[in-house]
Amino acid sequence: MRIRPIAESDLEGLRVLARETGVGFTSLPDNTEFLAAKIATAVSAFNGETPEESRLYFFVLEDEVEGKLAGCCAIESQVGREIPFYHYRVGTLAHSSVQLDLHRTIDTLFLSSDHTGDAEVASLFLRAEYRGGDRRHERNGALLSMMRWLFMAEFRQTFPDKVLAEMRGLFDADGRSPFWECLGSHFFPLDFSEADRLTGLGQKSFIGELMPKFPIYTPFLSEEARACIGQVHDDTRPALAMLKKEGLRWEGFIDIFDGGPTVEAYIDDVRGVRLSRPCRVEIKAGELEQTPRPRWLAANTTMADFRAAWVGRGPDAEGVLTLSEAEAERLEVSAGDTLRILDTDEEA
Numbered sequence: 001m002r003i004r005p006i007a008e009s010d011l012e013g014l015r016v017l018a019r020e021t022g023v024g025f026t027s028l029p030d031n032t033e034f035l036a037a038k039i040a041t042a043v044s045a046f047n048g049e050t051p052e053e054s055r056l057y058f059f060v061l062e063d064e065v066e067g068k069l070a071g072c073c074a075i076e077s078q079v080g081r082e083i084p085f086y087h088y089r090v091g092t093l094a095h096s097s098v099q100l101d102l103h104r105t106i107d108t109l110f111l112s113s114d115h116t117g118d119a120e121v122a123s124l125f126l127r128a129e130y131r132g133g134d135r136r137h138e139r140n141g142a143l144l145s146m147m148r149w150l151f152m153a154e155f156r157q158t159f160p161d162k163v164l165a166e167m168r169g170l171f172d173a174d175g176r177s178p179f180w181e182c183l184g185s186h187f188f189p190l191d192f193s194e195a196d197r198l199t200g201l202g203q204k205s206f207i208g209e210l211m212p213k214f215p216i217y218t219p220f221l222s223e224e225a226r227a228c229i230g231q232v233h234d235d236t237r238p239a240l241a242m243l244k245k246e247g248l249r250w251e252g253f254i255d256i257f258d259g260g261p262t263v264e265a266y267i268d269d270v271r272g273v274r275l276s277r278p279c280r281v282e283i284k285a286g287e288l289e290q291t292p293r294p295r296w297l298a299a300n301t302t303m304a305d306f307r308a309a310w311v312g313r314g315p316d317a318e319g320v321l322t323l324s325e326a327e328a329e330r331l332e333v334s335a336g337d338t339l340r341i342l343d344t345d346e347e348a
């Protein structure tokens with residue numbers, strides 16, 4: 001299993017992923033032209049042909065044995081540069097009357113574009129058959145999530161100060177979003193999936209045009225809608241846990257459609273960015289010792305030919321990492337090259 005930049009030839013594979021993601025997974029609508037355009041955008045980003053502030057780095061997880069795509073993930077270098085990027089910020093308003101000696105605090109949703117210019121980690125999806133399971137499938141989700149910190153550490157100067165991740169919100173058994181039903185649906189004459197699909201396609205000017213401009217007092221929302229604020233979809237729990245372990249936190253920002261939380265951090269504070277480090281590659285023929293479960297994450301240091309994968313062991317005291325021939329081939333490195341490596345078990 002290895003990570004590489006998406007390529008023109010991945011369109012069919014990406015369509016398979018898009019069909020499997022399901023409701024509320026905004027960034028991968030099942031639309032061939034859109035996916036083809038997304039691939040083209042990503043290819044020019046990796047080739048350095050687009051300005052640093054508007055790059056979409058889209059990665060795929062490749063099953064080298066079966067030649068299939070097992071999953072994907074992405075990094076957006078800066079959100080909200082071309083089209084506004086919206087959240088609700090959950091804030092508190094204090095209402096107080098000295099005369100009556102009454103003091104109330106009321107949660108309020110403020111429309112915000114505070115995250116303009118921040119980087120975003122997004123689009124993490126892993127096909128069901130690659131979750132959990134045997135060694136080949138072990139820790140694929142962690143590989144997809146954490147390789148992004150190695151990439152950001154390696155190309156740190158092309159990213160801003162902060163990074164965020166928008167998590168999929170709560171839906172009921174029929175795939176309906178109580179938050180949307182109670183709020184967005186009054187302003188947009190569309191059902192959730194249609195509104196979500198349009199924003200995923202990048203057609204989001206209707207948000208700015210139709211969204212309520214005034215703060216919303218949460219006691220006016222239904223109980224079901226309030227219960228969605230800052231809560232995630234069950235499938236999103238593992239992804240959220242991994243981001244929290246890296247130091248991303250919920251600072252009160254939620255999705256304007258489904259109420260799902262946005263977590264964020266300063267990039268330099270993210271565990272994987274701080275702890276990853278370069279080491280020199282040596283290659284040895286034959287069987288090498290391996291950690292019993294994937295622990296060391298490695299990435300090469302090129303942008304256009306970026307590769308990341310688990311490796312069987314860490315570097316020695318001199319900072320030299322010995323790879324098997326298969327590992328070196330997987331990461332497309334030769335003896336004497338530099339790899340960036342992260343011990344995913346190291347305490348922050």
Ligand SMILES: NC(=[NH2+])NCCC[C@H](N)C(=O)O
Nearest residue numbers: 026084085086196199255257
């Ligand atoms: N689940 C959604 N599609 N929400 C609407 C898009 C929100 C996103 N933060 C943006 O402004 O682009």
